[in-house]
Amino acid sequence: MKHVYAQWIAACLLFIAALPAQAELSAADRQEITRQVERWNHYLNGEQNATGSDLYAAQVQWFGQPLASDAVLNKQHDFQTRTPQFSQRIISTLDIVDDEAGQVLVEFVKQAGVDGKQVKNYPAQLMFKKEAGGWRISGETDLLTRLNQKDTAVEGRVAKGKFDGVNKDIVWLSARDPQNGGSCDMDGDCQCSVWSSNPAIQPAILPQCIGGGVQVLSQLDDSGRDRVVIFPEWWTSAWRVVYVYDIQQGQWIKAIPSFPMNTNMQEEDDAATLVKRDPQHSGNVLVKKALWDEKQEDIITPQNSEALQVLK
Incomplete structure (x- = not known):
C-alpha cells in the first residue's frame, strides 16, 4: 500500500539523546511530564508568574531548528512582545509514549490564535528527555508545521x-x-x-x-x-x-x-x-x-x- 506510516520520532527530531535504554515510564514520571506540559502552556500564554526556566533541555529541536534553550526562550519572548493577544489552550488528552532511547513523545491537540481571531487546531508534539534536574523539553513542533516544511516523515x-x-x-x-x-x-x-x-x-x-x-x-x-x-x-x-x-x-x-x-x-x-x-x-x-x-x-x-x- 502506498501509505507512509513513518516512525517519525527518530526522523523528525534530529537531536537523538545518547541515553541508555530504560524501564517503562513510572506513574511519577508521567505526572512530572504532564506538569511540565501544563507549565509550558502557562508560559506560552504569558500568564503571571509563569516562566520558561526549567522547561527546556540544553539543546532543543524547535520547529525544525536546533537551538540552545536560551535561544528558544528569546524567540518566545520576542513573539510574546510582538503579539500580546496570543493565547492557546490544550483541548485533548495527552498521549505520552516513551522510546528505548529514554525519550518521551507527547502528542495532543492545541487551539491557538491571536485575539480570538485566526484560531486553529494544531496537532502539537513535544519531545522530553530526562536530565539531572528532571524532565525537560528537547523538541517542540506540530504536524502542520512539519507538513509545510515538506517533512516526508509526516506524509x-x-x-x-x-x-x-x-x-x-x-x-x-x-x-x-x-x-x-x-x-x-x-x-x-x-x-x-x-x-x-x-x-x-x-x-x-x-x-x-x-x-x-x-x-x-x-x-x-x-x-x-x-x-x-x-x-x-x-x-x-x-x-x-x-x-x-x-x-x-x-x-x-x-x-x-x-x-x-x-x-x-x-x-x-x-x-x-x-x-x-x-x-x-x-x-x-x-x-x-x-x-x-x-x-x-x-x-x-x-x-x-x-x-x-x-x-x-
Missing part, C-alpha cells in the same frame, strides 16, 4: 483539502483509549478522532482504530468539496475498514458508507484506486471493496457505484 499522517468546498483545512487522526483518554495498548480498546484544523468542526470518532493514514481525493463530483479517505490501523488482521468523509453543514459527514479492504490482497491500492468518480452517473463514485466469496472461497474486489451523500 500520510496529515493532509490538506477544502473539505467543505470553500476553506482549506488540514485533517489528521489521534488515537486514544476511550476509557482513560491515554495511550492505547493491546489489552484495552482504542478509537481515533478525525480532527480538522477548523475549531468549529467537532472530531468524528472511528472505533477500533490505533492510528492510520489519510489521503485526499478531489473532483469526485461538482460540489467543490475534497474528500478525505481514512485507512485506520488495528493491532492484527489484514482486513481494514476504509472511511470517506467531507464537511457539510459544519460537521464531518460520511460521504459514502465505510467499506472493507484487505491489505494482503490490495497492497498497492491507494485512495484514488479505491474510490473514483463514476463517469456514467452524476454524483456517484465507483467503490472497490474486498469481499469474501463463498463459492470461489477467495477474496474478490468488485467495483460498485454508490451515491455521494449530500445533506439537504
Whole structure:
C-alpha cells in the first residue's frame, strides 16, 4: 500500500539523546511530564508568574531548528512582545509514549490564535528527555508545521483539502483509549478522532482504530468539496475498514458508507484506486471493496457505484 506510516520520532527530531535504554515510564514520571506540559502552556500564554526556566533541555529541536534553550526562550519572548493577544489552550488528552532511547513523545491537540481571531487546531508534539534536574523539553513542533516544511516523515499522517468546498483545512487522526483518554495498548480498546484544523468542526470518532493514514481525493463530483479517505490501523488482521468523509453543514459527514479492504490482497491500492468518480452517473463514485466469496472461497474486489451523500 502506498501509505507512509513513518516512525517519525527518530526522523523528525534530529537531536537523538545518547541515553541508555530504560524501564517503562513510572506513574511519577508521567505526572512530572504532564506538569511540565501544563507549565509550558502557562508560559506560552504569558500568564503571571509563569516562566520558561526549567522547561527546556540544553539543546532543543524547535520547529525544525536546533537551538540552545536560551535561544528558544528569546524567540518566545520576542513573539510574546510582538503579539500580546496570543493565547492557546490544550483541548485533548495527552498521549505520552516513551522510546528505548529514554525519550518521551507527547502528542495532543492545541487551539491557538491571536485575539480570538485566526484560531486553529494544531496537532502539537513535544519531545522530553530526562536530565539531572528532571524532565525537560528537547523538541517542540506540530504536524502542520512539519507538513509545510515538506517533512516526508509526516506524509500520510496529515493532509490538506477544502473539505467543505470553500476553506482549506488540514485533517489528521489521534488515537486514544476511550476509557482513560491515554495511550492505547493491546489489552484495552482504542478509537481515533478525525480532527480538522477548523475549531468549529467537532472530531468524528472511528472505533477500533490505533492510528492510520489519510489521503485526499478531489473532483469526485461538482460540489467543490475534497474528500478525505481514512485507512485506520488495528493491532492484527489484514482486513481494514476504509472511511470517506467531507464537511457539510459544519460537521464531518460520511460521504459514502465505510467499506472493507484487505491489505494482503490490495497492497498497492491507494485512495484514488479505491474510490473514483463514476463517469456514467452524476454524483456517484465507483467503490472497490474486498469481499469474501463463498463459492470461489477467495477474496474478490468488485467495483460498485454508490451515491455521494449530500445533506439537504
